[in-house]
Amino acid sequence: SIEKYCRYHRDHGHDTEECRQLKNQIEDLIRKGHLRKYVDRDAPQGRREQRREEAPRQQVEQQQQQQPRGVIHTISGGVASGGDDSNARKAYGRQSLAVQQVPHSKRLRTGGDEEVISFSEADYEGVRLPHDDPVVVTLLVELFTMKRILIDNGSSADILYKHAFDQLMIPVEMTFLVVDTPSPYNAIIGRPGLNLLEAIVSTRHLLMKFPTRFGVGEVRGDQEVARR
Template sequence: MQIKDEGALTFPGKLKGDPNKRPRDKYCRFHRGHGHNTANCYDLKQQIEALIGQGKLQRFVSRERIETQEEQASRRENEHPRPPIGDIRMIVGGTATAEFSKKTRKTYLRMVHSVQLTGSVPKMPRIDYPVIRFSEDDAQRLHHPHDDVLVVSLQMRDYNMHRVLVDNSSSADILYYPAFQQMRIDREWLTPMNALLVGFGGTKVFPLGAITLAVTAGDYPQQITKEVTFLVVDCSSSYNAILGRPTLNSWKAVTSTYHLMIKFPTEYGVRELWGNQIAARECYIAMLEMEDQQ
């Protein structure tokens, strides 16, 4: 207590109560008695704050601020990050993992570890594709700032499918059952799948089956058409479908959430597929309403 000699503090009387019932290992120099530490003394803190507010003790305030910064810097150097409590996962599983045997999975895992640890990459044939770039001009049409998801429209079979969520973290392409029904496809066309999907928070979903559909992105001639195998799931969602890594990788597509755009190579140059920012926000609000109703 370097400020005790300043004459500004008003020292209180002794602590009330039976002194024999108070902890003997804690001593307050402000109250001159046992029961709590000086650093934790509420009455002392109140007086100091009042004196600072009156413009007093400035020389102590500035020095304490410097000392605090030094202590914080030292503490940051010595601190270690806390380990994570758990995992929050996106959609995983699907046809890509269902077709793997245990032996194949182990081989695949060893290949990944080899790349991560040694930096070695298997040799692949070189194919010349146009360079895909994003610029600030690509984001001019959007409302900023934003943290919207990438929602696009695609042609699936003979339908224009809107509200398709582009999810780079999903290892499966998903088609929600209400959208499947609107496409007037007989449920008997579904191929049974022994594939388990693990969604947000570890929720497990068993698909009704799989269906392969022709999906077209872009407009002629800058377009791409691929056969995509969707897992059909019967659960609540404001989206009609989810486009995951299997299709994005087959398209050699590059996504940007900042620009809300997909770009992919075609025989006639790079094609842009713009996300619908209004649809993304409508879907977000619809998802919130669904959660409120549960």
């Protein structure tokens, strides 16, 4: 009919209120939430008040669920955190605030600047997968073969246990914390030692790599010793 006009289609034949495509389009927009404010405006008064009451209650419940029960502070110490003196630790903390403003220092090692340390499938040789074993290595320390050395990049100190220190009977060039306590390990090489060696550790590969003058050096973890 010429008398009927649809503003949605901009054509004659049916009224805008009778347009099925327009109704379907509006319902689709409502489901997607694009017309939520218009739907609330046309809703009954009682329903609007109920929604206003439910919204703050839901927000309070969400805040209560997200609010932490307490704070667990990180326990750290040793030379990597500035030392045992409180003033030294505070100064160390202030230095971390400006770390992005300090240019990178030159490499401590004599290896080439273009040396790339990477891990590949070939590095899985000899590793039994899957595993959650620690990286336990054997190193030659001043002509002593020292076994059961734990590589731990989560440790803020290099630790040498007293029973191993007494057997060495030599001056220690690397700064270690000598600990007199029973331990399954003779020593722990933490972040200070790893950073000094510029070493990269892959716990997945049970392998530690580090730059040398002759290329990339490797120290492989002993999986059998780690499981004892």
